[in-house]
Amino acid sequence: MKIAPESLLSQLADGCVHPPDVATLLTRSLPLVLEVTGAGSAYVLRGQVEDVQVVAHAGAQLPSDALSSNMADEHPGWRDLPVPSSWREGGVSTALAHRLSGQPGPLVLVLTYHRDATRSDLLDLVGALLETAVRGAQSAADLADLTQRVDNAQHLAGMGDYDWHIASDTNRWSDQLYRIYGHEPQSFNASYERFISHLHPDDRERIMAIHQQAYASGEPYQMIERVQRPTGETRYLSSNGQVLMDATGTPVRMRGTCIDITDLVLSEQEVARVSARFEALVESSRDAIMVLQGRLVVQTNDRGRALLGGDPVGLPLDRFVHVEGAESLGVPGQGLEGQELTLDVFTTELNPGVDDDLVAVFVRDATPRLASEALAVSLGEAQVRRRQAVEINDNIIQGLTASVYCLEDSNVSTAAEYVQLTLASARAMMNDLLEPLDGEDLKPGDLVRQSATTLRGRTEAAAGPDPTPVVVAPVTSDRRVLIVDDSEDMRMLVRLFLDRKEGVQVVGEAATGREGIRLALEMQPDLVLLDLAMPEMDGLEALPHILTDAPRAKVIVLSGFDHRLGDQALALGASRFVQKGGGLEELMRAIDKTLPFGVPPQRAAG
Structure with a gap:
């Protein structure tokens, strides 16, 4: 049964609703156009006269050499076309062309009948339907393209927009605004409560107050807000908006834009921190x-x-x-x-x-610099040479003393005598350097060395004193001795010698005056063997502190310097002064005199 034209028109109209694109619309609609109009063929063309392309086709296939993209002019409606002889031979009696809005080529209908008034009205209705549908499909395509371009632009600009319908509490966010908030586009309805939950807790009351003010006044608003992404990251947004009212003045919508300014804010914060630090450095x-x-x-x-x-x-x-x-x-x-x-x-x-x-x-006041330079010219060079010479010669004496102890312990008397001569010569040289310079004698602190005494060369010494082993022994009736000397070799030899003596126990070692004070307080020894020239703090500086922190301890000062510094040490509270180089037995005799064996240390006489 032949379908009524009204039903066909209804189907054609339904097929023209919400087409995805123009090409799909034409492919879907042309067969119905043939049914409605009774035409044998339908073509939609584009291109130039010499190069015609068929966009869509339905019905009988006709020789294409007669097709032309210029088959329709710019006038609306249908226009009769001359029927090519190749078509007429195929039974074609009428050819019509209709320019479709927005398309580069026409719609061509090929009829096997002559058009009358009734069929002309039907054709006009079909043409109007297709014209409207094509225009709608093209508008939809243009809108989709514009939407994509806007989304791309927002993505590049770090900007999103929103449109909140107040009554329904529905909020249309752009895709980029979802991304700014750290979510997939269109993954949830951004209700007002949901929006507030994304704000930094410290910003929520302020933002709601801005919205309430805009809601009440209808005035546009601008604000800086912080939002927190699901990952915990904080983003800074520069947002603006306006309130739309209905005819009664009731707010119905709030819409606006948000720009992600996080990079700018962080950059400004960093500039502010650097500027503040620079100002502080300048002022200080x-x-x-x-x-x-x-x-x-x-x-x-x-x-x-x-x-x-x-x-x-x-x-x-x-x-x-x-x-x-x-x-x-x-x-x-x-x-x-x-x-x-x-x-x-x-x-x-x-x-x-x-x-x-x-x-x-x-700009700097040059007076202190000039005065310092003048002083350096008169005294600085001599003082430097003096300190360096004292340190060099002290190294010689320390090293030779260690050699004497080793040789003496092996009973190589001839070598010991030779070394003693060397010691005497070196000591004489150092004593000459101790002569007062410009009337100033050495005082506590002047013997602080730049590095510890070493027999292994300056390269190892430059790394600083070796860690000092501290031997903690149980309390006995022995005389408990603390050795304070920057020479590791001296400490080792003295310790080995004393360990073989009855009634003497070495309880600790220190390489600097400061370390000696700490161990004296901690160990509370009966006797301290104290060197004078050491790093950080010399023996003359350390001596009063040791006597204060270990009040029962006796101090024997061991040094390569002569009696003049020994007199200073005795005046500061030392019990005895022993010049290095006299032999380990001499040191033992000094210990026995200071702390006789068998006498309780706390009652020993000095």
């Missing part, structure tokens, strides 16, 4: 710092105001000092109150290559 600098633009002072620190006796901002630098080049030392200057100054001045461009003409000027 021991130099007066001034910034010049041209020759005028545009900024200075407190040190600059103090040095010049006032604020130099706005005045030319030449008002205070004349400088040439990047460095000027010891140049005359003048303060704001006319006071004469001697200054060291250093200049540097703040932004090389940038045309802002900013120069930083670092």
Whole structure:
């Protein structure tokens, strides 16, 4: 049974609703067009006269050499076409063309009948339906393209938009806004409660108050808000919006945009931190710092105001000092109150290559430097030589003393005598260096060494003193001895010697005066064997502290220096002074005199 044209038109109209694209619309609709109109063929064309392309086709296939993309002009409606002879031979009596809106080519209908008024009305209705459908499909395609372009633009700009319908509490977020919040696009309805839950807790009350104010006044709003992603990351957004009212003045929608400004905020925070640190460094600098633009002072620190006796901002630098080049030392200057100054001045461009003409000027009072240099000329070199010579010769004595102990223990008397001669010569040289310089004798602290005594060369010594072993022994009736000497070799030899003696127990060792004080307090020894020249703190400095922290202890000072320093040590509380090089038995005799064996240490006489 033949389907009524109204039903066919209804099917055609339904097929034209919400097509995905124009090509699909035409493919779906052309067969129905043939059914409705009774046409034998239908073509949609595009291209040039010489190169015609068929976009869509339904019905009988006709010779294509007669097809032309110019078969329709720009006038609306249907237009009769001349029927090519090749078509007429195939039974075609009528050919019609209709320009479709927005398409580069026409719709061509090929009929096997002549058009009358009734069929013309039907054709006009079909043409109108297709025209409307094509226009809608094209608009939908254009809208989809525009939506994609907007989404791409928002993605590149880090921007999203929202549209909240207040009554239904539904919020349309753009895809990029979901991404900014750390979610997949369109993964949930962004209700107002859901939106608030994404805000940083410290921002929620403030943002809700801004919205309430806009809701009440209808005024646009702007704000900076922090949102927290599911990962815990915080993002900073610059948001704006407006309230839309209905005819009664009731707010119905709030919509606006959000721009992710996290990178900008973090960059500004970092600049602020760096600037604050720079300002703190400038203010804490021991130099007066001034910034010049041209020759005028545009900024200075407190040190600059103090040095010049006032604020130099706005005045030319030449008002205070004349400088040439990047460095000027010891140049005359003048303060704001006319006071004469001697200054060291250093200049540097703040932004090389940038045309802002900013120069930083670092100014320092040269008086202390000049005085120090003058003092160094008169005393510094001699003092340095003196200290170096004392240290060098002390190394010689320490090393030779260790050799004497080793040889003596092996009863090689001839070698011991030879070494004793060397010791005597070295000691004489060092005693000469102890002569007062400019009337100043050595005092506590002058014998602090730069490094510990070593027989293994300066390379090992440069690494600092070796860790000092501390031997903790149980309390016995033996005389408990603490050895404080920077020479590891001396400590080892003395310890080995004392370990073989009855009534003597070595309870600890220290390589510096400071370590000796700590162990004396901790170990509470009966006797301390104390060297004088050591790193960090010398024996003369450490001696009073040891006697205070270990009040029952006796101190025997061992040194390569002569009796003059021994007298100082005795005056500071030492029980005895033993000059190194006299032999280990001499040291044992001094120990026995200081702490006789068998007498309780706390009652031993000094």
